[in-house]
Amino acid sequence: MPPEESEVPDVSIVVPTYQEKPNLRTLSERIRGAFPHSYELIFVDDNSQDGSEQEVATLAEEGHPVRIIVRTSERGLASAVIRGFDEARAPLLVCMDADLSHPPEKLAPLVAPILAGEAEITVGSRYVQGGSTAGWTLVREIISRTAIFMARPLTRVRDLTSGFFAVARSALEGVELAPLGYKIGLEVFVKGKRQHPIVEVPISFVDRVAGETKFGFREQWNYLRHLRLLYLHCYPVLARLLPLLLLAGLAVGSYYLWTRVLHS
Ligand SMILES: Nc1nc2c(ncn2[C@@H]2O[C@H](COP(=O)(O)OP(=O)(O)OP(=O)(O)O)[C@@H](O)[C@H]2O)c(=O)[nH]1
Numbered sequence: 001m002p003p004e005e006s007e008v009p010d011v012s013i014v015v016p017t018y019q020e021k022p023n024l025r026t027l028s029e030r031i032r033g034a035f036p037h038s039y040e041l042i043f044v045d046d047n048s049q050d051g052s053e054q055e056v057a058t059l060a061e062e063g064h065p066v067r068i069i070v071r072t073s074e075r076g077l078a079s080a081v082i083r084g085f086d087e088a089r090a091p092l093l094v095c096m097d098a099d100l101s102h103p104p105e106k107l108a109p110l111v112a113p114i115l116a117g118e119a120e121i122t123v124g125s126r127y128v129q130g131g132s133t134a135g136w137t138l139v140r141e142i143i144s145r146t147a148i149f150m151a152r153p154l155t156r157v158r159d160l161t162s163g164f165f166a167v168a169r170s171a172l173e174g175v176e177l178a179p180l181g182y183k184i185g186l187e188v189f190v191k192g193k194r195q196h197p198i199v200e201v202p203i204s205f206v207d208r209v210a211g212e213t214k215f216g217f218r219e220q221w222n223y224l225r226h227l228r229l230l231y232l233h234c235y236p237v238l239a240r241l242l243p244l245l246l247l248a249g250l251a252v253g254s255y256y257l258w259t260r261v262l263h264s
Pocket residue numbers: 015016017018019020044045046075076077080096097098099101207208212213214215
């Protein structure tokens with residue numbers, strides 16, 4: 001349901017994009033066909049120069065409630081989403097990928113608990129009953145599970161690396177989100193202010209069919225840097241002592257081995 005230009009929509013859907021032109025029309029059409037609330041769809045694009053701007057202009061002319069913010073001096077998924085949240089008008093914010101991995105048909109169940117006042121944050125989850133991934137290689141599965149395992153002490157969310165989530169704007173008031181790396185969802189799950197548990201809505205994650213991945217080694221490195229910041233946020237003392245504890249453990253272990261060698 002497209003809102004009038006001046007009307008504040010119920011939901012702002014923020015989609016970070018880099019060279020996703022082949023996916024923009026399908027995404028916008030599927031959202032329009034499946035989402036029953038008034039919404040605005042905001043693409044935050046890092047100067048893709050692949051015709052995305054023109055594509056969104058055409059969609060807007062056709063009546064789709066879309067706009068595109070093109071950033072020329074910044075690059076990165078998390079900072080793009082934060083920019084989208086800053087520019088969004090609705091009291092309820094959604095983040096999703098452009099590549100149709102996150103089913104637009106799941107938007108309605110995703111926002112339902114927040115609209116009902118039963119949650120402040122919801123997650124489209126691959127790892128709860130009814131959720132799934134399709135078309136993943138074993139390597140990708142292992143990378144995903146390892147990333148989740150490393151962040152387990154930070155939140156109870158099972159699919160804590162999900163990039164498909166909804167959050168009430170009020171849960172982010174006064175919260176400083178780190179614009180680092182790929183996992184802006186994790187940042188929100190850990191720092192978001194809430195009165196209710198985070199609700200996980202099962203989704204069937206579909207592998208991208210068009211466009212190319214932007215996920216690579218740099219993003220995995222950034223994920224480790226991001227985790228360090230989040231551990232410092234949640235467990236400041238322990239996280240600061242960790243290098244010392246590791247060093248002490250290494251020293252004790254070496255001493256133990258050395259004495260065993262001397263006595264053998
Ligand atoms: N604005 C912006 N968007 C980005 C950037 N990197 C990735 N994205 C977008 O973030 C979303 C997730 O990126 P993907 O490349 O799909 O990452 P992924 O889901 O881990 O990997 P695949 O689905 O296998 O490609 C997509 O909509 C991308 O276009 C970036 O640097 N800036």
